[in-house]
Amino acid sequence: NAGVMQNPRHLVRRRGQEARLRCSPMKGHSHVYWYRQLPEEGLKFMVYLQKENIIDESGMPKERFSAEFPKEGPSILRIQQVVRGDSAAYFCASSPGQAISGNTIYFGEGSWLTVV
């Protein structure tokens, strides 16, 4: 019973490069969330997606950041032209998306991005 799978676990990028983080939700889950965690801070919501649809991106920076969850394949969080301030842990979570189940969300192990 695989959980939420994220890769890569660790990623190092130079300033100006692109970072792509991938997330495969738990089996049977159709909703994906991305959160960012800075050192010594809590979990900040970025974006919430269903397959082929962005539901809420109110926490996503307006520039350089984008997210998708295609019909086939994992959800991808893309950061263009990375800067040192993008260094953080990025967590993906998934839920069944069914109101009847309460929408409990389950997290992956995270992707740690370091910008040098």
Next chain:
Amino acid sequence: GENVEQHPSTLSVQEGDSAVIKCTYSDSASNYFPWYKQELGKGPQLIIDIRSNVGEKKDQRIAVTLNKTAKHFSLHITETQPEDSAVYFCAARTGGSYIPTFGRGTSLIVHP
């Protein structure tokens, strides 16, 4: 939107003691309150949750209480063990939203 405050930010206890972490929320429409445990270098893991139609829920050494009138909820860990050392996050979610809002976390340290 929802705002969740969590206290204390750091909690240090001796093995065998109890630990209590408290959270308050702002949106009276919130109806689901999960708690997550995050160990170093890992993702948050759900440890217990409570819904607004319940005042208390217990699972072995862990219990959560909810006071809807005062808009606060608490995590209680009894007979703490060193492996309970981690960062604990509370969260609140309204019925009309799929997105939980998290507190800033409490770093629990259990000394052997």
